[in-house]
Amino acid sequence: MKKIAFLMVVILAFGALAGCATGGSTKTLTINDIQTDPFSFTGEIVITGVNAGFFHDDPQVFFVVDTAELLACKDLACGAFQLPVIYEGGGGLPELGDEVVITGSWGTYRVQGQGGIEDVDIFEITKIEVKRNIMNLLQ
């Protein structure tokens, strides 16, 4: 009987530990969370979304859209807000349609505008994690 009680205690303790382990994780923001007032988020933040396309002049720059919005409208081009991000770290870049979790902070990026070179705001990625590709869900 002691063995049975011990086994049950181990199962419940494992469950409780797992609960504690998941409770302390950093809040991951969605594109919907940040799109209307992005600069109210300061320092290093974590955002999740889907790679909806690359900048034609620089493949290290790509645009991230809201996952929920994309799942609803099923078209990579339909995102009302596309967050420009740049990843200059090692490792590969995400594929088109990859759902990513990106860590980083706001920075600036030089582009050739109509009136000459100008600085635009961009999200500079320090860490990128690809969760899955959702292109098959967009058919």
Added chain:
Amino acid sequence: MNTLKLVSKNLLRRKGRFIFTLLGITIGMAAFVALLSLSGSMQSEIRKQAAMLGANLIITPKNWCAYDQISILTGESLPESLQYEVLEKVASVDGVTAIPYLTQKTAIQNSPVLVTGMHPQETLEFKEWEIAEGSFFSAQDERAVVLGSSIANSFNLQVGDTLTIRGAQFPVIAILQATGGNDDIAVYLPLAVVQEIYEVGNYISFIAAKVDDLAQMESYEAAILDVANVAVTSDKQLLSTVLSMLGTVNMTLQLIAGVALIAAAFGIINTMMAAIYERRREIGILRAIGAKRGSIFRIFLLESGVYGLLGGLLGVVLGFVTSLIAAPLISGGDMSVLLKGATPQASLDATIVLTAIAFSLVISVAAGMYPAWKAAKLTPVEAISYE
């Protein structure tokens, strides 16, 4: 030796087998309880939000999909899609009180917070809010904010503090009484101020309307559609759309839990059948000293019943712990992504506990029927002569 003592002795005779069979039913029940707990809390949360909306009709742009409509209930930011003139047209319909909402987002201490632009006095009356601290807006374009109670508590904000939204600073002039709904987790500003700082022109997100006579709902809808090119949804239709989406997901998950339970039931059958073959001589002796077929049947049925009872009890505990762990993880999954802010919370009530234990008992007893019948069918001679 009485029947209960005999049953417990038999069960504990092979401790390993007892534990693993019990684990089978426990895990199956835990999956079932976790799903009931999560989906039940989600449904009640959505119903509560629908009731707290306080509107009979929701007026949205025609091109909004169910996904956007869900956001009205879950308190997410919404696109600014209706021109302000639409509000004036809707409000011109006799018997309709209409108020506008413009929902956007900002961050407080790096956490996303809903910013709602509204007509202060009209919304105060429409929603029947009460002020906990400070004083409400005194003008339609006052540059100040009123906080929902949870926002004030979570970020330790008080009347007199300052909030920065889109780079502009606003003093906190009041904190609302807790409502228990999404109104507690928003920051409120006059509509004109939100339109200005978010640069959305004269657009609003949606219109909430109350009607004078609920029995005439269809005629109000028709009258609104006559004056404006919009989509009109009743609060009941909105609720039913969201609940039906949730119901489809729940049914799929419950079917998966059902398969786990059926597998566990076969585990019980297997264990009991093995027990019968091992205890044939014992059954024979019992029959030889006068035990009736019914008594043998009862002993084996009780044994499987004990699996059901213990498995049900442990499954409730394990299922609740699982739902506590799963709730934050699920909030990132497709179901929650689709249902947006309606994040599942673990909740356990007496109905779930009793349903789970009763269900576990029924499955276990049903699984024990065949082995118990096989045991009861043995004659003393064939049982004792078995080698």
